[in-house]
Amino acid sequence: MTNEELWQSVLAQIQFSVSRANFATWFKNTKISLKENGKIIVSVENSFSKEWLANKYSSLILKILRDLESEIKSVEFLVTSEKTSFPLVKSKKSGLEEKIASPQLPFQELVVDQKTNLNPHYNFDNFIVGRFNELAQAAAWAISENPGSTYNPLFVYGGVGLGKTHLLQATGNRLNELFPEKRIKYIPCERFVSGVVESIKNHTIGIFKKKVKDVDVLIMDDVQFFGGKEKSQEEFFHIFNIFHQSQKQIILSSDRSPKAIPSLEERLRSRFEGGMIADIGIPDFETRVAILKAKCGERNIELDSEILEYIASNIRSNIRELEGALNRLVFYKKINNKNPNIEITKKLLGNLINHPKKKTTFKKIIETISEFYDLKEKELLLSTRRKEIVKPRQIAMYLLREELNESFPSIGRKLGGKDHTTAIYACTKIAKEIEEDDSFLLEINLIRQRLYGGLNGGK
Ligand code: ADP
Numbered sequence: 001m002t003n004e005e006l007w008q009s010v011l012a013q014i015q016f017s018v019s020r021a022n023f024a025t026w027f028k029n030t031k032i033s034l035k036e037n038g039k040i041i042v043s044v045e046n047s048f049s050k051e052w053l054a055n056k057y058s059s060l061i062l063k064i065l066r067d068l069e070s071e072i073k074s075v076e077f078l079v080t081s082e083k084t085s086f087p088l089v090k091s092k093k094s095g096l097e098e099k100i101a102s103p104q105l106p107f108q109e110l111v112v113d114q115k116t117n118l119n120p121h122y123n124f125d126n127f128i129v130g131r132f133n134e135l136a137q138a139a140a141w142a143i144s145e146n147p148g149s150t151y152n153p154l155f156v157y158g159g160v161g162l163g164k165t166h167l168l169q170a171t172g173n174r175l176n177e178l179f180p181e182k183r184i185k186y187i188p189c190e191r192f193v194s195g196v197v198e199s200i201k202n203h204t205i206g207i208f209k210k211k212v213k214d215v216d217v218l219i220m221d222d223v224q225f226f227g228g229k230e231k232s233q234e235e236f237f238h239i240f241n242i243f244h245q246s247q248k249q250i251i252l253s254s255d256r257s258p259k260a261i262p263s264l265e266e267r268l269r270s271r272f273e274g275g276m277i278a279d280i281g282i283p284d285f286e287t288r289v290a291i292l293k294a295k296c297g298e299r300n301i302e303l304d305s306e307i308l309e310y311i312a313s314n315i316r317s318n319i320r321e322l323e324g325a326l327n328r329l330v331f332y333k334k335i336n337n338k339n340p341n342i343e344i345t346k347k348l349l350g351n352l353i354n355h356p357k358k359k360t361t362f363k364k365i366i367e368t369i370s371e372f373y374d375l376k377e378k379e380l381l382l383s384t385r386r387k388e389i390v391k392p393r394q395i396a397m398y399l400l401r402e403e404l405n406e407s408f409p410s411i412g413r414k415l416g417g418k419d420h421t422t423a424i425y426a427c428t429k430i431a432k433e434i435e436e437d438d439s440f441l442l443e444i445n446l447i448r449q450r451l452y453g454g455l456n457g458g459k
């Protein structure tokens with residue numbers, strides 16, 4: 001292996017064990033500058049990165065290096081002024097441009113394709129199939145080979161965190177691979193709805209519709225958001241018909257069946273039901289263990305089966321929560337350099353597992369945040385711009401989204417009469433900060449504990 005290939009393999013593994021933000025921050029512009037007598041020197045951009053990598057990641061990096069080449073004994077970091085930049089987060093360019101722009105392999109895992117809106121991390125290879133989702137998976141797979149003519153539309157439905165988005169995006173990605181000439185577009189329904197609202201306001205509805213119509217495969221996630229949005233339903237109805245008539249594939253997902261979507265026009269409901277409907281259920285115990293095992297592989301951690309079975313028997317109905325549990329254990333391992341045992345696991349996952357039926361309300365969130373930051377509730381709700389209010393209000397927006405799954409327009413309206421873009425901005429900003437700053441994560445967890453009457457007080 002050349003030094004470059006070796007480092008690429010290290011990075012490819014590391015990105016599964018660190019957050020995306022950390023990865024982008026600390027591993028950008030790194031490379032192996034020397035490999036000699038079992039010693040590796042990694043060049044980094046500045047002394048800050050050097051210190052961070054040396055303190056937090058050197059043992060992980062060394063372990064991965066050794067798995068790849070057993071004769072490697074040590075790793076050191078060296079600041080070099082030279083910048084061999086490789087693109088981290090950027091839009092996809094043509095293959096040639098990509099190669100010219102970057103001396104190393106592109107990090108496609110981090111790229112959300114600007115044209116298709118698809119995240120290449122979601123694929124069929126890392127999608128575990130069991131009885132609970134095999135119909136949906138098989139239908140999606142068939143469509144990816146034969147778009148437009150197999151089932152149109154495909155309507156996938158199932159509860160939160162059970163893999164709808166993953167499956168839809170995997171289908172889009174595979175279609176993209178097999179039919180590079182086709183224009184594929186992934187749109188969350190919520191974004192379509194706000195697009196309709198916005199473009200009506202700006203008198204650009206024609207342009208907006210053309211953009212949606214000008215694709216060959218339309219993938220729309222979470223169409224339960226159409227409920228009650230009459231204008232959006234009307235616009236979508238026409239788009240749907242055009243697609244259907246020209247045998248262009250439509251793939252839809254929803255958290256419930258078409259029948260159960262409230263205030264959905266009959267004509268749209270019957271369109272949704274007109275192709276193939278496949279539901280995703282809840283994975284059984286063995287499948288939950290298999291999912292955990294696969295995720296352990298991705299994250300480079302080996303856990304006793306006792307631990308995996310403990311998680312699988314306590315978290316039953318949400319794959320995202322299974323991942324969340326695993327992430328806590330991975331985090332523990334990173335900090336302590338050893339795997340947690342079963343006792344530690346139980347402690348680490350305590351509040352995930354013992355409060356499975358989390359319930360909160362808008363009122364409770366506002367109350368808790370104003371109490372936590374010592375503000376008046378009114379200040380959060382009105383549009384004051386005082387500096388000390390801005391951040392708590394953003395946190396409130398984030399929690400409304402995370403805990404209650406409120407729509408962005410509604411969040412904006414309720415908190416300071418802002419529009420949905422302010423809410424989206426706030427939620428993205430807070431999510432990013434949580435990922436990057438562990439003490440901020442703690443702060444948010446404290447608020448959550450209060451919200452759910454956990455360890456630290458709460459009523
Ligand atoms: P939904 O859209 O149904 O709420 P997601 O597709 O966002 O759920 O899935 C939640 C998380 O669980 C994602 O990280 C996804 O990759 C993972 N996941 C869901 N289903 C599977 C599966 N069958 N195999 C592997 N990972 C899965």
Ligand code: MG
Nearest residue numbers: 164165166221
């Ligand atoms: Mg989803």
